[in-house]
Structures are given as C-alpha cells and as structure tokens.
Amino acid sequence: DAEITQSPRHKITETGRQVTLACHQTxxxxxxxxxxxxxxxxxxxxxxxxxxxxxxxxxxxxxxxxSRSNTEDLPLTLESAASSQTSVYFCASSRDSWNTEAFFGxxxxxxxx
Amino acid sequence: DQQxxxxxxxxxxxxxxxxxxxxxxxxxMFDYFLWYKKYxxxxxxxxxxxSSIKDKNEDGRFTVFLNKSAKHLSLHIVPSQPGDSxxxxxxxxxxxxGAQKLVFGxxxxxxxxP
Numbered sequence: 001d002a003e004i005t006q007s008p009r010h011k012i013t014e015t016g017r018q019v020t021l022a023c024h025q026t027x028x029x030x031x032x033x034x035x036x037x038x039x040x041x042x043x044x045x046x047x048x049x050x051x052x053x054x055x056x057x058x059x060x061x062x063x064x065x066x067s068r069s070n071t072e073d074l075p076l077t078l079e080s081a082a083s084s085q086t087s088v089y090f091c092a093s094s095r096d097s098w099n100t101e102a103f104f105g106x107x108x109x110x111x112x113x
Numbered sequence: 114d115q116q117x118x119x120x121x122x123x124x125x126x127x128x129x130x131x132x133x134x135x136x137x138x139x140x141x142m143f144d145y146f147l148w149y150k151k152y153x154x155x156x157x158x159x160x161x162x163x164s165s166i167k168d169k170n171e172d173g174r175f176t177v178f179l180n181k182s183a184k185h186l187s188l189h190i191v192p193s194q195p196g197d198s199x200x201x202x203x204x205x206x207x208x209x210x211g212a213q214k215l216v217f218g219x220x221x222x223x224x225x226x227p
Contacts, residue, residue: 004156031213042117042202042217043157058214090156094213099164101147102213104156 003027006091006105013112019078021108023091031094032074033102034058034066036087043090049074081112116140117205119218127226132190134221136203139184143205147215148177148188151200160201161188193225 004025013019025032030051035043045058047066055066063085065077078085088109092102118137126132134148144165149157163170163177163186170177176189190197203218 033213033215035217040219042119042219043204043215044217045214048214059216092156092213098208099145099162100213101159101162102215104149104158106154106156 004091004093004103004105006089006108008108009106010109011111013081013110015081015083015112017081019081019110021076021078021089021091021110023074023076023105024072025091025093025103026072027093027095027103028071029093029103030071030096031102032068033092033094034064034074034076035090035092036060037090037107038087046076046089047074078110081110083112086110086112114139115219116143117203117216117218119201119203119221121221122219123222123224125224125226126193128195129192132188132193132197132223132225134188134190134201134203134223136186136188136218137184138186138205140205140207140216141184142207142210143216144208145206146177146179146186147204147206148175149202149204149217151202151220157202190223193223195225195227198223198225 007022033048034046049068091105094102147162148160151157200220204215
C-alpha cells in the first residue's frame with residue numbers, strides 16, 4: 001500500500017543544533033507540505049512544494065528550510081534549533097487536483113532543550 | 114490573526130446522539146473547506162469536504178453544512194459512536210492560491226460517552 005512516513009517519531013535536541021526531519025511518500029504525489037501543531041493554534045503551514053526543485057514558504061517558515069530533489073522526499077531542516085520550535089511536526093502530500101484531500105504522516109514530536 | 118476558528122475546545126456527547134462541531138472563518142476568499150479527524154499519536158485523516166458552491170455535503174453519518182453569508186460551517190455526526198472520540202480540525206483553502214494550502218482551526222476534542 002502507498003503511504004507517507006516520517007522519521008524519527010520522537011527527537012530531543014539541544015538549542016542551536018541543526019536538525020533534519022524526514023518525510024517520504026510512495027504515492028508519487030507532486031504536492032508535499034510540512035505543518036506544525038501547537039496547542040491553541042491547530043496546524044500551521046511551514047513550507048510546501050508542488051514538485052521537484054519547487055519550494056515555497058508558508059505561514060511560519062522562519063528558522064526552517066526544505067529541499068525537493070525527488071518526488072518522494074521533502075526533508076525539513078531546522079537550521080539552529082530554538083525552544084520555540086518544540087512542537088509536533090506533520091508532513092502531508094496530495095494529488096494535483098484542487099478538490100482532493102491531503103494525506104498526513106504520523107508526526108514527529110520534536111523537543112528542543 | 115486566526116482566519117479559521119473553532120471556538121469550542123471540547124465537546125462531550127452521549128453515544129447515539131448527534132454531535133455538532135462548529136467552525137467560523139474570516140477570509141471571504143476561502144472556497145473549499147475540509148474536516149479532518151485526529152487520534153492521539155496519529156496524523157490527521159480526511160473526513161469530509163465541501164465546496165463553496167454547495168451548502169451541504171453528506172457522507173454516511175457525517176454531514177457538513179456551509180453558510181457563506183455567516184462564514185460558518187458545521188459538522189454533524191449522527192448517530193455518534195465511541196470510535197468518533199477524537200480531535201476534529203476544520204480547514205479552509207482558496208483554490209486559486211494553490212492545491213491544499215490549508216488553514217486550520219485550533220481543533221475541537223470530541224468525547225462520546227457510552
């Protein structure tokens with residue numbers, strides 16, 4: 001079955017370190033997204049990509065970067081982790097059609113100490 | 114500024130009764146709306162959607178109603194079952210701004226009591 005997987009599921013890192021969260025999907029979807037979930041805010045869009053070599057900033061992109069070198073993967077990098085980036089991160093993918101849902105990964109819980 | 118708001122953080126309903134979850138939005142450019150359901154330690158899963166050209170969409174026990182003039186949508190679950198206990202997120206998007214650039218509400222935790 002096609003799926004979307006995130007790794008690691010849990011991560012503890014220190015302030016100032018660079019961290020990369022992996023996202024891999026096997027649906028061959030062009031669209032991929034990274035969201036963060038925080039209490040009181042729901043899910044907020046960090047970065048998104050509509051295809052290989054395409055990346056765009058979302059609502060809360062400061063301190064994050066992504067790269068899209070192939071269709072399957074969209075890694076999210078925290079350049080210098082801060083305590084404010086402690087959150088649960090969700091990757092999602094979707095088909096090109098506008099009226100289709102996004103499929104989410106299981107999430108990565110990141111703690112910055 | 115929260116463009117999509119779910120003002121009830123939690124809702125408790127008896128099994129077999131109707132659950133009504135509400136969502137308000139402020140951006141009149143939103144033209145497609147979705148509801149997602151989320152269990153603990155899992156990612157959100159799609160439940161039901163509605164386009165702004167409709168005012169109602171039904172799928173089994175789930176019905177979404179859209180009131181564009183009030184900028185309000187609601188999700189009805191009838192009858193409610195214990196497996197419906199989860200956090201429900203309302204999401205909105207503008208189709209012309211690109212596929213699936215979703216703006217989410219804060220979520221409502223639904224608890225179904227036996």
